[in-house]
Amino acid sequence: MGAPSASIVDREADALLPTYPRYPVEFVSGRGARLVDADGREYLDFLSGLAVTSLGHSHPAVAAAVADQAARLVHVSNLYYTAPQVDLAERLRATLGWPDAKAFLCNSGAEANEAAIKLARRHGKARDPDKVGVVALRGGFHGRTLAALALTGNPAKHAPYQPLGDWVTHVPHDDAAALVAAVDDRTCAVWVEAVQGEGGVRPVPDEVLRAARAACDRVGALLVCDEVQTGVGRLGAWYGWQTTPVEPDVVCLAKALANGLPIGAVVARGAAASAFSTGDHASTFGGGPVVCAAALAVLETMGRDGLVERARHAGEGLAGALWSLADGHDLATGVRGRGLLQALTLREPVAPRVTSEALGRGLVVNAVTPDAVRLAPPLIVGDDEITEMTGLLGAALVAVGVPS
Ligand SMILES: Cc1ncc(COP(=O)(O)O)c(C=O)c1O
The missing domain is CATH 3.90.1150.10 (Aspartate Aminotransferase, domain 1)
Known part of the structure; x- marks a missing residue:
């Protein structure tokens, strides 16, 4: 070495x-x-x-897209329209097969999860002010910022940063009955991965995912699939959920989306797509022209090749x-x-x-x-x-x- x-x-x-x-x-x-x-x-x-x-x-396709965009426009803020951001949101919707979906673009996996937590709360609170609880899986990993850390099902990572609040209930990744029992009317979302990446590359059993979908439908909660590690082709499908029997309401993306440039995305469909209103969330760099051009080159190359x-x-x-x-x-x-x-x-x-x-x-x-x-x-x-x-x-x- x-x-x-x-x-x-x-x-x-x-x-x-x-x-x-x-x-x-x-x-x-x-x-x-x-x-x-x-x-x-x-x-x-x-x-x-x-x-x-x-x-x-x-x-070469990513390098060319970055160089070309960087030579024209790097940043202008989200006060204005920029085409790569809108092109990317449309392309994500097409690859997900969700014609009604809407995206929020940010800079990392943790940020995508943070945005999805806020989206799930807005969706829940619009129905009941107390509908803010989340059920997540032990062994799940969702990022290092405080709310994403609270979702992460690893007590050792929580310990140095307590208190993280009591809004998350963790259940074993392979116990459908425990998940069903944990979801109640105050649950605004259930958080899953198709395969727990950081948790040791553990596929989540189909019956747990089916139970999660059914429990969300029962109480009007959102099923959020964290696809930060499993999305964009990694599991041999465009998105990890497509290798499972369930369809989530929301996906979180990051990692491979721009082949190494910092990007994150939340994509929501159905009622979840209208949970945010103007001013509910924002990011200075999110959806910037250069990373979006890179992500478009990634998705285009994946399709073409x-x-x-x-x-x-x-x-x-x-x-x-x-x-x-x-x-x-x-x-x-x-x-x-x-x-x-x-x-x-x-x-x-x-x-x-x-x-x-x-x-x-x-x-x-x-x-x-x-x-x-x-x-x-x-x-x-x-x-x-x-x-x-x-x-x-x-x-x-x-x-x-x-x-x-
Ligand atoms: C499933 C999952 N979610 C979220 C994250 C956090 O992503 P980031 O490090 O970009 O914040 C990771 C990182 O490994 C991840 O695997």
Whole structure:
């Protein structure tokens, strides 16, 4: 592994608040599924910057769209009309298959969830002033801002920031009866993911999603699907909910939507689409011309190049390759996930060591939980690259071995 120059490690520790544990590598460029570090060493990227660079690094269509838009108009505020924002909202509606949907554009996944919380409250309070409660799933991840953190079903992440209020009830991700029991007339929304990404790449069972849909319909609440990690082709469908038996009222998007530029979106259909009025929410940078041009290039490229189908096919190949590792290595126990969001599960909590060994061999993956290695390669990943990954990850498993 190309060790970073000592200076960047020291300068980072000196100049940045210490919120990130970083791997000892400095990346300087990338193309497709390959990254290059400061020493010129190449890596195979099977993480895509946490499920973000789905078209691969330095995609020419995105680079051209950004350069072209940046040369014409970068910012003018949301006091005025700009075409890329409206074009993108229309394109999102088309890819969702929701002709009546409306979008709010922001800058990140947490912001998309924050906007959706406010939307769900406005929708709920219009019916009953006390209709502000949310039911969310344990293991769910929705962001680090305070309200999104409150939704996040991970008590350890809550602890340092309490109090976060008592408006969220968490239920196990696989317990339909508990979810049904938690939803009452004061519930304004139920929050789900099709596959819990940060929660360890755990698909949410169909019966839980069906129960969530039915419970929302029973009490007039919104079903919100956080598609920040699962959306924009990652699961082998345009959106994760399309791989499930239910249709949400609201989706939250971010990550892959602009292939690495900061963007977030909330898209609402039906009654949810009319819950916000003028002045209810805003963002200085949200929906800016450059990121919207990038997102339009992403969606156009995905359609033109058939990348959703490609992700479905490659996802089968990836799952098969990981099963071959699970079958051949004592340390690996199984595979879970959907499409191109997969995890190799381990017998012992040594995923950080496996990930470091992989990095040392030129493979970028991550330890999503102590006993699971997450793989989220770009949607353009080739079959030969999946084969190459299998060799590198297999060698990493052997290097770590089963601790005695
Ligand atoms: C499902 C989900 N929601 C929300 C977020 C937060 O997104 P961001 O880091 O862009 O705020 C993430 C990030 O991993 C996520 O996976």
